[in-house]
Amino acid sequence: MWKSEIIMMNGELMPYADASIHPLSLAVTYATTVFEGLRAYHVPETNQFSLFRVEEHLKRLKVGMKVMRFEDTYESKYLTDCLINLIRANKPDSDVYIRLLVYIEGQGLLSTTGPIGFTAAAMPRKKNTFAEHGMSLGVSSWRRLSDNASTPRIKATANYHNARLAVHEAKLDGYDGALMLTPDDYVSEAPIACFFMVRDGKLITPSCSSNILESVTRDTIITRYQETTGHQVEQRSVDRSELYFADEAFLCGTGQEIIPVTSIDHFSVGDGSIGPITENIRQDYFNIVRNPNADHKEWRTLV
Ligand SMILES: Cc1ncc(COP(=O)(O)O)c(C=O)c1O
Known part of the structure; x- marks a missing residue:
């Protein structure tokens, strides 16, 4: 390599x-x-x-x-x-x-x-070890930074101290990764990725007012999901306990790409396997980022 x-x-x-x-x-x-x-x-x-x-x-x-x-x-x-x-x-x-x-x-x-x-x-970057079989998440006791303290909307290095606290806690507690809540207890995002879940066939993600980084990958997924299925993505507040109703869940980001989530707080997500909606989104994403003939030519600068 x-x-x-x-x-x-x-x-x-x-x-x-x-x-x-x-x-x-x-x-x-x-x-x-x-x-x-x-x-x-x-x-x-x-x-x-x-x-x-x-x-x-x-x-x-x-x-x-x-x-x-x-x-x-x-x-x-x-x-x-x-x-x-x-x-x-x-x-x-x-x-x-x-x-x-x-x-x-x-x-x-x-x-x-x-x-x-x-x-x-x-x-070069190796494939994420959780890409194939998914990862377990634990809700962190560390709250995500609030917008009015150190806004998570910009990708400031300083924000990653908050993210690191959650990562280390999750690993010590036996999870593969963390999911953070906002200071007022709604689901926010993971330390270096955004969060999506599927409930009763609907794709849901915390809104941009949930103290998240305005992720490019999140936007790509929302745009493509709406284009390919004709359905809207629900961008809204998500309670912690709604996580346990999820049939599917995944994290997304440029570095992480799309990582299925198989359990949260030791509750299995759906049947604990990678769901069909997650799999379709993932296939579409890899086609869009790499295939020069795929839709959205404007997203790809060929070097
Ligand atoms: C905190 C956080 N949220 C979300 C993301 C995903 O953002 P993007 O899709 O723009 O890479 C990242 C990626 O670095 C991140 O650090």
């Missing part, structure tokens, strides 16, 4: 091992970083890469830079060109996962707003 040998810092390509940032930068001290995780799927027929929904990822990043009050911003066109150069420089021969981080590289105080810098890395 190919290796990540070239990284990009502030537009310059360099050997992966040479990337560095000062430990007293605000990015390290106060977590003044926003980032994106993207994927470029290998298209074997043409030996190209399908960079998926880069426009939407960079739109979210741009709002993140604004909310972080960075003194400067990066234009999406410039960052897209950088990512394309980065992919090509690494000469991948299978799917690529990309991390793009923008941060304050200067030192200073909480009120410091720059100078800003960015790093982009392209790496």
Whole structure:
């Protein structure tokens, strides 16, 4: 398998091992970083890469830079060109996962707003170990960050402290992963993925006001589900106990892709196997992200 040998810092390509940032930068001290995780799927027929929904990822990043009050911003066109150069420089021969981080590289105080810098890395990523057989989730005792404390709507590095607390608790409690509730006890999301469930044939997901990251994958699934079935997805508040009525459930995200959930709080989801609606959604998703002839050409930038 190919290796990540070239990284990009502030537009310059360099050997992966040479990337560095000062430990007293605000990015390290106060977590003044926003980032994106993207994927470029290998298209074997043409030996190209399908960079998926880069426009939407960079739109979210741009709002993140604004909310972080960075003194400067990066234009999406410039960052897209950088990512394309980065992919090509690494000469991948299978799917690529990309991390793009923008941060304050200067030192200073909480009120410091720059100078800003960015790093982009392209790496291979193994298939998620839970993709095939699904995962068990436990509802975390840690509440998801509230919108008015450290808004989960932007992909800020600082938000992942909250996510990490839930991950470690879940593992120590014997679950494969965590599901977090909002401060007012509605279902929110998993530490690094959004949540969907099926109940009586209806697809349901917590609304964007449930302290979630406005996920690109969530949007892809909602759009495609409505297009392919003609049914709406219910985006609404979900109580904890409604989870136990689910016939199917799954997590989704760019990195996680689509991971079936087979139990929650030791209650089996449906009969504990991967359900037909989840399987259809998953098949459609992999077709849409990779197949150059699938619908939504505008979502795929071919590299
Ligand atoms: C907290 C959180 N929610 C949801 C997601 C899924 O977002 P996306 O589909 O845009 O990758 C992620 C992905 O990184 C995440 O970290």
